[in-house]
Amino acid sequence: MTALAEKRSGAMAAPEQETVLSVEGLTISVRTEAGLRPLVSDMSFTLGRGQTLAIAGESGSGKSITSLAIMGLLPPPAVRVTGGRILLGQTDLTALNDEAMQDIRGNRIAMIFQEPMTSLNPVMTIGRQLTEAIEAHESMSAVEARSRALDALRAVRISEPERRLRQYPHELSGGMRQRVMIAMALALRPDVLIADEPTTALDVTVQREVLDLLRDLQRDLGTAIILITHDMGVVAEMADHVIVMQSGRMVEQGSVEQVFAAPAEDYTRALLAAVPRMGRGAATPAAPRASQPPVARLSDVEVTFDLRSGLLGRVTHHVHAVAGVSFDIRKGETFALVGESGCGKSTIARAMAGLVPFRGGIEIGGKRVDGTRADLLATRREAQLVFQDPMAALDPRMRVGDLVAEPLVIHRIGTPESRRAKVFDLFERVGLTREHVDRYPHEFSGGQRQRICIARALALDPKLIIADESVSALDVSVQARVLDLLKSLKDEFGVSYLFISHDMAVVENIADRVAVMYLGQIVEMGSRAQVFGSPIHPYTRRLIDAVPVPDPRHQRKPLERLATEVPSPVRRVGDSPARLPLRNVGDGHLVVDWQQDGIPT
Template identity: 85%
Template structure:
């Protein structure tokens, strides 16, 4: 029996176990000046114990608001359930008072949110937060609650669980914080676990660890899972059944095999077609032509460190080695991708190239060396422009977008007001917007449109290099695909080069000419896309590639060793710099680090 109640006319529910959670005709509305406006309309499904239901769709489709309704966390009085029912067993949750819902939340229905740092109290230890959640639902003493918290941490396979109880959230990595949230959610063995984008903010290797952890815990505990996500690769990895939502309505539902192999609706087909996929691995050609064209940017033995002070007198005791000796060339019309997990130094290199952080070594952009005169720095900044991950944070909400795009021209004293206006209109049309958008404000645009505005602003000065720092990771897959197509078209039109920074290997595989894999501030492998993805030579590169979710439920993932420790810290004692990796040339520009002892998978 499927975990999904078929809502098509004439559908008959197969005999089987009673659903642990059933939703029938759910309608959620928001109060507006013109009356109630539906956010989710007529949603129905049933979920059985031990099954995983994925609710997939793009931003604004109604996925998260549905999960909040199940938890009884809709913000009153503006948003409320205006139709249908939500039953946990035989209990209608929509009819319960708040006091009764509090007894159910965390006990019988638990939730994991996308960003664990905002869900954990920064001034309380992990142990206190875990025991507090347990004591809220169980009449246990402090010692018994602590023992249960420790058992939950061991269940999620976190390293040194006893030590973690005494730590604060800021002392843990993102992956460890997400494991803490999973431990907190599962400590009381709930009937239903709602995971709202639980891996979106995580690196690909940590994402795989979390997905395998959820699968194992579900097998051991029999918990029913509702997975809220826009990542169809994650859906294929974890789900048994799928609901596809668009604009608050279910457009398709079925088993994961049915939806992926024979999607009925055009929206579902478009959603699946937009998912970036790793191309089939093939050995790189024996004779690979070297990159042609003039060098646009050159990094030579670049180091970036940050001092850590401590002790009574605030002396420097440790040093963060964010970038530990990186050398790299980027040529005209070339896309070079920097890949690696959080903390490896990718974004620090971007900031160093933009002149935003001090560095040692040499960085040249457009023949101008950073770190020289103020005029050289200004000229280099004109040659290299940044596109950030979050377009809303990169745009001043008080300024019209036309003025934002024209601002670099004003700063550099280029053109007259009329010529700048014409340039802005031209740039808007080049990135797929129109002149009517010029007078609007950032909040009037979608996420994808805002990122296009950021790209238009980056192109205003006709730079030779655009540094795209996780520029598509926050976008829905269909919007992501359109932005990537735009970047490719602009590269051909303007002969601009890209430094494309990402942790998404599938996206990199579809856009990069050359790939540099970073680990703990150093490059461990560098080569063409075909070399790095077709013949990965370093164990860390292989681990990154193997961890990429495959949007095909029939794909059989090969088992791999799980790490029982976190990635080592780049913080080292003063006077103890990290050992430099020696790069060995495999031929045709493909180089790999010889010393793999620094990486735990070697």
């Protein structure tokens, strides 16, 4: 029996399964000057052992606040449960005090949060945070706890797990931090696992392996999973039952087959229609840009970071984050970088923004990024960066309207009145309203914060926008609107994009040209039709095969788990990685010789 058939068989047997969690008429309200205002109204569902319930809906629909209520993490006294019950077995969680909930949290109910950087303690090592969570609930020695933490990191396929235990959160990429959060949740083998956008920051191959790990956990321990996600492909692949939420209410629920095959509500149909699907982008030919002048040009760019050890703190190793990358981005073109976390995509973005030192050449608008101070200021006006983690990119002490207007103030553009008018226009163009302008970042959901970051990047009307996972935190309907906005800006103003993403379906629908990266080097590069329609390198094919398909009936061919240790970009001083020359296989389609590059296939 296939994994999909096993999952569907389990779904049919759901009524006979032991109920682990039951939510009855849950109402969550926030205290306002006008009185209590409901955020979630009359929500009810049951979750059986070994089942997966997916909760889908737009940002602000009440998905995450429901999970916080189950965990007992609502911020008192402003937000609280004002009706209904949450039963874990026979225990009513809404009636427990904080001390009793501490015994349940992490042990019987665990949660993977949406934003890993704000969920991890920045002043504690990864190892200490993992062992602290384990020791808080299980009686074992420090050596045993460290061994359990190491096993958990290996289970989520993180490179150099022993070294990661000694590192701090800021030393890891966004995808690696999310894997640490998943490892922390899996280490205690809970009865219920709440996963709030657990694969948002992960590339498709690791996402696939993490989803397989969650299935293994269900099979071995009967763990029940509540999956909160905007990725309808993940919903189709993982869920037995689906709840669709809008404005704090359940608008539709049913089996995953029912919801996908015959959605009853217009809102559900609109959500499914907005999902980017592989194959749609290839049908739309990319506009030829070969005659356009380059907006940005990279020539043999290298970025390395020093690692020190020993009593004298000498440099003994280098992290070869980017190892000889060259490409150009033409006017009005969307150039996409794809690859696994840690391959060097975000490092290239930071080098182009002048945020990390590099060797080689980077030009934006004809001016060198490492040139004079005047050149650097000019390139920063011409190229704007949208960061991966929106909460870390926004100053929590400033109103979001002031944050969006800040680039205009720095570059002394316009009057206070004209800046305010531009902020209003930008907010409306990214799907927010004028009422949002005077709020603070913590008052928004993760998806809304990312839209604010995009609005800020658009403020200076740049020639190049470097979008580092810019739509990864958005639900599908807002994602579709933002992608349409990016396309319209490209058509209207000729703005170019460096689009960095792990979502292959999104890349296929928006990119003109695509470069696939592995361990700091490009292994395949070509037009959208070449890379997605006729991929040559086995690693590219592996990335495409790992993309979840938003159809519960689709049976994907199994993706082999790599038996070898994940390769590392860390090398001893003097031991530089071998350069992998790209060869033209026809019409500008470039690929390395995979029979000699040592890249896992």
